[in-house]
Amino acid sequence: MSERRGFRIPRPRTAAGRVAGVVGAAVGVAAAGLAAGVVSERALVRRLKADPADPYADEVFGQQRYDEAFRLELPDGTDIHVEVVEPTRPVPGHPTVVLVHGFCLDMGTFHFQRKMLAERGEHRIVAYDQPGHGRSGRLETGEYDLAALGRTLRRVIDRTTPEGPLVLVGHSMGGMTIMAFAELYPELFGDRVVGTVLMATSGGLLAETKLVAPALLGRVGAPVLYMVSNATRYGGPAIDAARKSTSNVAWLLTRKYGFGTPRPSPALVSYVELMNSRTSADTVTRYLRTLATHSRYPALAALAGTPVLVVVGDKDMITPVTHSEEIVRRLPHAEYLKIHDSGHVVMLEHADEVNGALVRFLEGL
Secondary structure: OEEEOOEEEOOOOOHHHHHHHHHHHHHHHHHHHHHOOOOOHHHHHHHHHOOOOOOOOOOOOOOOOOOEEEEEEOOOOOEEEEEEEOOOOOOOOOOEEEEEOOOOOOHHHHHHHHHHHHHHOOOOEEEEOOOOOOOOOOOOOOOOOHHHHHHHHHHHHHHHOOOOOEEEEEEOHHHHHHHHHHHHOHHHEOOOEEEEEEEOOOOOOHHHOOOHHHHHHHHHOHHHHHHHOOOOOOOHHHHHHHHHHHHHHHHHHHHHHHOOOOOOOHHHHHHHHHHHHOOOHHHHHHHHHHHHOOOOHHHHHHHOOOOEEEEEEOOOOOOOHHHHHHHHHHOOOOEEEEEOOOOOOHHHHOHHHHHHHHHHHHHOO
């Protein structure tokens, strides 16, 4: 047995348990590194948040205009929160833009992209919260599955945009969802799907990334990791209750793992951590297996005949640059944008650059 901060962590025996064990080790190292030389995490967070130069201090996050919002019920009983923004200056033939967010986040991930597209008014926008995230419902039993997320994307499209061209925009797990969608429905690419944007994502080899570790580590802390390794003994509510005591560490880990600039906007860090905090620990742990076993590079072949834009931050610690480079190697026609001093939430941290690239991509279709 090993110990972390006074908690005895049994050796994991299942595949999910082994992942949680690896996560536990990584969290302990990350938390220790952040805490070194700091008398109080609370004082440090308070000082970092008091940045007078924060460009987003007055930004109102989490509120976007929409023309339709509804709940889409899935066959497994969960319901998905969907929002649709109609163009104010519609252009015939312009594709609907579908936004697919990542792990432990929600549709607010694309705050600046949605705001920009709505102001331009030329494209219809569809956004939704993935199962177990944001305002969408959770599975009653079992684990989440990327193939099921691909089918959910299909249901969202069928309900909101049964005909006409589409551009799919996916961040992190959202990009993996698009790959699962492509694996299931390759015939839709070129006909319906006329362009794809993949941001800070991976086609496989997730065991080599930190996608799971920071999300779980930054959310829960050592006491919760102990509970995760004994999931049959503790329920989600108990884990979430314990997690509240680690909020300052979670904020620091979000800042460390999510961003690449030396001094990221405290408002942006807080917004990302807010999205994280809305995702229950139960949901986090039930996504572990499907994320750790994701391998869909062959599915990228469906994208070979349509325009693709790949975006990544050069300091992404969650899905490193090498994963985007592998996607581009397999899709040599893809436009590749590597953004300097940016981490995993590249579309928030460097919104202007991402927005500019997105507009150019849409105009080139």
